[in-house]
Amino acid sequence: MARMVKHDKNSPYEVPEGTELPLYICACGLSKNKPFCDGTHKKTRDENPADTYVYDDAGRTCVIKQY
């Protein structure tokens, strides 16, 4: 499973001293609360493992289909 996600930042997020741990950091790319996980990865669980998707507010589109 995989997806193409648009990134427009060009410097890292800082997690400052004093932040309570553990933390869960977005890895699926789709969180609306980056850098933190907001649970959106659940939407990716039924992706076809061979295909590549793009997500937007309307849902997802398969952009690379493996036959």
Added chain:
Amino acid sequence: MARMVKHDKNSPYEVPEGTELPLYICACGLSKNKPFCDGTHKKTRDENPADTYVYDDAGRTCVIKQY
């Protein structure tokens, strides 16, 4: 500036208790040491702000060009 980055994980990274802070979390999408920043965002600093790119080991390709 923006780029499309492939994500294939479908669950978050955990930053466990006892991790030393501060931390710098990748936001450009290009780090090879995710979720942590490895400085790769420096490659994005000369992106044309209106365009969208894809990066690979050979460099970058402009995939959406704004005229």
